[in-house]
Amino acid sequence: MGADEFDVIRGLFAPLATHPGARGLKDDAAVLELSGATVITTDAIVEGVHFLPEDPIATVAMKAVRVNVSDLIAKGARPIGAFLTLIWPNARPAEELRYFADAIAGEFESFSIALLGGDTTSTDGPLTVSVTLLGAPLGGRAPSRADAKVGEDVWLAGGDIGSAWMGLQLRKGAMSLEELKRERDEAAAQAESAALEKEMPDFLRLPGQPFDAEAAWLMSLYLAPMLRTECAGIVAAVAGASMDVSDGLLADARKLAQASNVALRIEANAIPFSPPALRWMFSGGDVRKLISGGDDYVVLFTAAPERRETIQSFDADGSLRLSRIGQVLAGEGVTIVDRAGAPLPLDEGGYAHKLGR
């Protein structure tokens, strides 16, 4: 990539440097006056690992921002500003840079993030986007994943488990549209598809298939998680331990249990699955894939039982998918039990391409 193109990006990104500490992106460092606690998280997404080479550049930008915002939400914090490191393949068309910058701008606007600085390099390797995000806790503290106490409830908030995994399978061709259609009310589904088809972008269509609204929705969840920033307020108000579910519910629940030196007992039938995920399970799909797949980006937290009413009051219309899924017990590890209380056989592991955060 030539210096001229960098000037183009700089021009596109400069309006995002709304914080005085960013020094208009014209200095070698940002200088911030921070007071109180500051939450800082960093996550990189890499082509071929966290997204597919053919994924739309706009959703790559969205995912890069949202995986970090998701961490802040789980710490009960609101975003302040971000550093963006962009490693851009020489082979990508130059106009993609503009689409990328536009998508970053849209994300930063919707999450109230100021661009504080960054670094851009061209490469012959994969596209890599690394974001370091600073945030301010809404409450007096930022709950850790190590703060769970025996006797607390275990909650999920912000979305479904396994839907993004199903979207990835559909997108990769590892799950067929026929598989998705099992047990489905096809008349209703086709009516919905017909109603939505015109406004849907090409990347939410399966090649060689009629447009399917449900498949499109699942794929969109994989491409860029839907975040509910309202969950930060719940975490700040009531959470004991809290973390985001990014590597699969099972793997992340195990991390929380281990960090807190407790056991978690989770009721499978209390886990928020989407209608297509429920149908897929009832027609033979393995629940363990849904709880191990990753990319959910919802909040897993614990809270004292006496806070149940308060917590429910945050989600009067049910749109946050607030779900009390289990209990914190003495011991270690995670047990997932069925309706009869029998534990599901679980193997070790999860989605292990990441270290720590």
Add this chain to the structure above:
Amino acid sequence: MGADEFDVIRGLFAPLATHPGARGLKDDAAVLELSGATVITTDAIVEGVHFLPEDPIATVAMKAVRVNVSDLIAKGARPIGAFLTLIWPNARPAEELRYFADAIAGEFESFSIALLGGDTTSTDGPLTVSVTLLGAPLGGRAPSRADAKVGEDVWLAGGDIGSAWMGLQLRKGAMSLEELKRERDEAAAQAESAALEKEMPDFLRLPGQPFDAEAAWLMSLYLAPMLRTECAGIVAAVAGASMDVSDGLLADARKLAQASNVALRIEANAIPFSPPALRWMFSGGDVRKLISGGDDYVVLFTAAPERRETIQSFDADGSLRLSRIGQVLAGEGVTIVDRAGAPLPLDEGGYAHKLGR
């Protein structure tokens, strides 16, 4: 890279998480209580762009840390803590991970940096190391590159210009040992090489050539810049504008001039060149390559003329290479003049793989 290997790295990195805000690297975010101004900089280095695939993994680690520490020094700040994002090629031998972590540990110890968090991903692409470094200004402010005032002196501190570029040329085979030897006192050079040869690692030898201490020194400057943290104190005490020279003196001086809306007049004969660089120029080498090559990682700053004595007092033994190289004038752009005051013909440009910082 398997999950097991990530556990190995985590084990190696955990002792570096000495700051309580790092939460022992066991949470999804760091939570810091910061007061006063905080300087934050981020720089990534990418295999094939900022270092060569065959460069030793230890010096890659050193370079990744030091290019960021260099930014803090130029802002008159001391390091506090860092976030480390590591994108590690599947094809690299696993033991290199240990060497890498050991080298990071050594750097963090010598610069008093606590590991605050990070992210690790395996890839089929190039090795990429991104560091976000937080620092505290030693003085009341962190000088910007936009703070130069007409009438100030222009200074360099911390090392030579062009030596790292010569090291890269030698390492790439673009400059021969014969070229380096021109005008050299060969008896003295060979005595030095004989004295040092035994303690030198293989990567500081040129393939198929006798060991040469001067070439080794130049190559070592390219592989990992030598930083002088004392320069942060000078910047904090006296600097008007300040930035580090990483993309070549000419390109970076132009950035400073443009950001400050001033012109810089630099005297070529006042620029600190090393003895081999001076010999290379006197035997026909082009000074413009030395001032455009990049990777110097020294500090370029401006200061009022009445501070000259104070500034010199910081470098009584001359080891900081403090050099008053020119003046800040009204106007725009950078002029480099020879001993007779005649301007050198300069083209635009510099080392343009980076955007902004």
